[in-house]
Amino acid sequence: MTGRPEAPVLSPAGTRVFQQLVMTGEASRTALAHDTGLTPGAITRAVRPLLAAGLVHETGDRASTDGALGRPATMVTVQAGAHQVIGVKVTGDQLFGVVCDLRCEVLDEVTVPVGDRRPEALIQQITDLVAGLRADRPTVGSVGLAVSGDVDAGSGHVAYSPFLGWHDVPLGAQVAERTGLATTVENDVRALLTGERWYGVGRGLSSLALVTVGAGIGCALLVNGQVVHGSFGVAGEVGHVLVDPDGPLCHCGNRGCVEAIAGSAGILDRMAQAGFGALGIGDVADLARSGQSDAVRVLGDAGRAVGIGIATIANLVGAQHIVITGEAISDEHDYDVMDPHVRRAFAERAFGSAASAAIELRPLRFVDWARGAAACAVENFVTHYGRS
Numbered sequence: 001m002t003g004r005p006e007a008p009v010l011s012p013a014g015t016r017v018f019q020q021l022v023m024t025g026e027a028s029r030t031a032l033a034h035d036t037g038l039t040p041g042a043i044t045r046a047v048r049p050l051l052a053a054g055l056v057h058e059t060g061d062r063a064s065t066d067g068a069l070g071r072p073a074t075m076v077t078v079q080a081g082a083h084q085v086i087g088v089k090v091t092g093d094q095l096f097g098v099v100c101d102l103r104c105e106v107l108d109e110v111t112v113p114v115g116d117r118r119p120e121a122l123i124q125q126i127t128d129l130v131a132g133l134r135a136d137r138p139t140v141g142s143v144g145l146a147v148s149g150d151v152d153a154g155s156g157h158v159a160y161s162p163f164l165g166w167h168d169v170p171l172g173a174q175v176a177e178r179t180g181l182a183t184t185v186e187n188d189v190r191a192l193l194t195g196e197r198w199y200g201v202g203r204g205l206s207s208l209a210l211v212t213v214g215a216g217i218g219c220a221l222l223v224n225g226q227v228v229h230g231s232f233g234v235a236g237e238v239g240h241v242l243v244d245p246d247g248p249l250c251h252c253g254n255r256g257c258v259e260a261i262a263g264s265a266g267i268l269d270r271m272a273q274a275g276f277g278a279l280g281i282g283d284v285a286d287l288a289r290s291g292q293s294d295a296v297r298v299l300g301d302a303g304r305a306v307g308i309g310i311a312t313i314a315n316l317v318g319a320q321h322i323v324i325t326g327e328a329i330s331d332e333h334d335y336d337v338m339d340p341h342v343r344r345a346f347a348e349r350a351f352g353s354a355a356s357a358a359i360e361l362r363p364l365r366f367v368d369w370a371r372g373a374a375a376c377a378v379e380n381f382v383t384h385y386g387r388s
């Protein structure tokens with residue numbers, strides 16, 4: 001990772017203030033002192049190099065006032081366009097790329113089909129996509145890539161990605177070398193969590209769980225303000241929490257995992273066994289809404305399995321807020337069908353005060369994945385700004 005040559009060295013306090021400003025967009029010096037625990041003098045010293053680098057600017061004549069004295073507040077505002085990033089969600093079928101500013105506003109987006117998913121060909125496709133998005137955007141300075149599977153964010157190495165069929169691919173190093181841009185690689189669900197942590201519901205929270213329900217059941221955890229990566233790259237595998245020892249076979253080799261019951265393949269298999277072949281998840285939801293008993297049962301079981309899974313998370317780590325999202329609840333249909341089952345099972349299984357966690361089900365747009373990748377690039381830029 002390289003900063004720009006002219007980047008001033010930020011103190012740890014400077015980094016903290018820069019992070020806070022990128023999260024909030026703008027803040028008064030008083031609010032910055034309050035939110036970071038720094039003294040007003042430390043805030044002044046922290047803001048100075050950011051002003052000099054053109055990453056923030058100040059305005060002094062806001063209608064709002066600063067504290068009880070009633071003085072006009074000096075607002076410090078992020079220059080969101082000063083550094084742009086490219087985020088790419090890499091799948092076996094498509095590359096989905098966005099250009100974002102420091103506030104993770106999407107400025108441009110593109111989707112391209114994947115021709116050949118072998119590493120050499122796909123890395124070249126990613127490089128070409130970055131080059132296309134970067135044209136005429138001189139402030140693009142970094143890239144974030146989101147990949148499903150076992151990813152070492154520190155090294156940018158993809159250890160294993162089942163959907164891509166990749167083993168031990170040095171993705172980050174390859175893309176950095178070919179594009180000349182600092183490149184961050186993260187597991188796709190952790191990238192989504194990073195987006196929520198910086199720009200969404202996770203701002204200001206010390207613990208947050210994000211669960212994706214789709215072909216697989218993914219989960220990323222923020223605990224004590226840190227994204228959990230696991231000692232061996234695996235953590236939060238809620239998809240393989242046991243729900244029913246006599247349940248359907250899971251691809252992991254066990255029976256009755258959350259993923260075997262609530263993953264889209266599990267749902268469609270159970271509908272096929274009931275005589276409903278060739279359906280999509282949306283069709284199952286439509287059937288359930290019309291009162292068809294098999295669809296009601298299968299989606300009810302799926303919602304219940306997800307509820308047990310998130311109760312397990314709440315019981316283990318005491319998450320404040322749990323977001324459930326993903327392609328299986330990507331339109332309003334499925335989500336209203338599963339929602340009460342998720343909440344009921346959660347309420348039954350969460351122990352004591354762990355049940356206080358806020359549960360939020362929401363659709364997932366595909367652009368959110370790429371935006372999560374972009375958030376990882378912003379996080380890397382802000383956290384390492386001015387350091388080698």
Ligand SMILES: [Zn+2]
Binds near residue numbers: 239252254259
């Ligand atoms: Zn399993």
